Amino acid sequence: xxxxxxxxxxxxxxxxxxxxxxxxxxxxxxxxxxxxxxxxxxxxxxxxxxxxxxxxxxxxxxxxxxxxxxxxxxxxxxxxxxxxxxxxxxxxxxxxxxxxxxxxxxxxxxxxxxxxxxxxxxxxxxxxxx
Amino acid sequence: xxxxxxxxxxxxxxxxxxxxxxxxxxxxxxxxxxxxxxxxxxxxxxxxxxxxxxxxxxxxxxxxxxxxxxxxxxxxxxxxxxxxxxxxxxxxxxxxxxxxxxxxxxxxxxxxxxxxxxxxxxxxxxxxxx
Numbered sequence: 001x002x003x004x005x006x007x008x009x010x011x012x013x014x015x016x017x018x019x020x021x022x023x024x025x026x027x028x029x030x031x032x033x034x035x036x037x038x039x040x041x042x043x044x045x046x047x048x049x050x051x052x053x054x055x056x057x058x059x060x061x062x063x064x065x066x067x068x069x070x071x072x073x074x075x076x077x078x079x080x081x082x083x084x085x086x087x088x089x090x091x092x093x094x095x096x097x098x099x100x101x102x103x104x105x106x107x108x109x110x111x112x113x114x115x116x117x118x119x120x121x122x123x124x125x126x127x128x129x130x
Numbered sequence: 131x132x133x134x135x136x137x138x139x140x141x142x143x144x145x146x147x148x149x150x151x152x153x154x155x156x157x158x159x160x161x162x163x164x165x166x167x168x169x170x171x172x173x174x175x176x177x178x179x180x181x182x183x184x185x186x187x188x189x190x191x192x193x194x195x196x197x198x199x200x201x202x203x204x205x206x207x208x209x210x211x212x213x214x215x216x217x218x219x220x221x222x223x224x225x226x227x228x229x230x231x232x233x234x235x236x237x238x239x240x241x242x243x244x245x246x247x248x249x250x251x252x253x254x255x256x257x258x259x260x
Contacts, residue, residue, distance in 0.1 A: 047238050049258040087217020091242045108177050110240055110256045112221045126240045128179035128258040
């Protein structure tokens with residue numbers, strides 16, 4: 001039987017999966033970098049391997065534009081490994097396979113999710129290679 | 131004037147700084163790997179660069195023992211960059227300078243803190259190179 005808790009958890013996971021899929025289908029697949037607005041909060045921060053922390057959605061958009069176009073990235077399939085609701089936020093552990101012209105690689109990540117105007121988005125995003 | 135909020139924030143930051151210092155002084159400085167008990171929760175997970183995720187405090191202890199002894203690590207000074215309380219947890223963005231026999235390097239990290247028996251500890255710990 002669906003309890004309110006399991007319904008909430010399923011709704012949350014579905015909302016998160018939708019955002020994760022947007023990253024793959026729109027940002028990577030279609031190179032539509034305006035979709036970054038639906039994925040990252042305005043004051044989000046990313047911590048990419050081999051580069052300093054980047055703060056703010058506009059700078060994050062530039063980072064992904066450069067990386068996706070420069071590396072000819074083809075897809076980035078994200079999979080949640082664990083989802084930990086924490087107050088108004090959620091901490092997600094996940095893994096991804098990134099396919100680019102030069103080959104594919106596995107990464108693992110932690111994303112701290114917050115809501116912005118009622119939408120779940122990535123607020124802190126850090127990853128490294130598996 | 132100290133409000134209850136600022137007092138809580140200061141107490142929290144002091145408690146976190148104490149744990150971060152333990153890592154440097156005990157685990158790295160004295161190679162006392164029993165101090166891992168005071169730093170990580172029992173079911174903590176770490177996501178080290180270049181290796182798969184490691185689950186559970188005993189396995190994490192083994193990871194640090196191998197790395198500190200094998201790499202002859204001398205110090206790991208951790209600095210909080212941002213502290214975001216989130217329900218029963220805290221998300222911390224930080225940076226560290228790791229000094230070893232071969233030289234020093236800068237890393238940046240995200241730690242998801244939870245309490246275990248009333249003590250703040252690292253529950254999810256991921257880092258990469260700057």
